[in-house]
Amino acid sequence: DSGVTQTPKHLITATGQRVTLRCSPRSGDLSVYWYQQSLDQGLQFLIQYYNGEERAKGNILERFSAQQFPDLHSELNLSSLELGDSALYFCASSSDRTSGGNEQFFGPGTRLTVL
């Protein structure tokens, strides 16, 4: 158990809909990262938040947005869903030390299926 929690585990919805995925980082970690894993593309970085502020953006679609709240939990919002958005969505957290590699610890993921 990494200490990172994600809800829900599974989500089935229709095209055009909007969903919210939730992540709670490990105790004490200030950084939260979101990744998308699809069968053909592997793990792709979407976005990072650090202590409530957006810090880095990857290949995140404009239909997707995220935020990190004062209690450090984060939400990833996906709107106008398309079939191609079906994937596993992972949240990771790190302690964001100034030295070292800043290992990221991953949650169990949310499997999104868009029908």
Place this chain on the structure above:
Amino acid sequence: EDQVTQSPEALRLQEGESSSLNCSYTVSGLRGLFWYRQDPGKGPEFLFTLYSAGEEKEKERLKATLTKKESFLHITAPKPEDSATYLCAVRNFGNEKLTFGTGTRLTIIP
């Protein structure tokens, strides 16, 4: 742009048959190279971080090594429970995101 290539894509071994997985990378200033294990439908599980060429780290039947262009994950006398996908990722000094390879799917046959 950072790039990570893992080979082979899939590997089947008999229980006890040692082998190595390869991770080739290009990165603009390596901050760290990471190995993760991922079971089907689960989140990646952190295994090792390597920082500089020549470094080695071990955990049970796994040993990770690093050169300036690649990393190897050596698995010695594997057991069926070592079956998983092994992912390699790099981080550069410019940002904090991880760039992942597509993984090696390892199957250990009893």
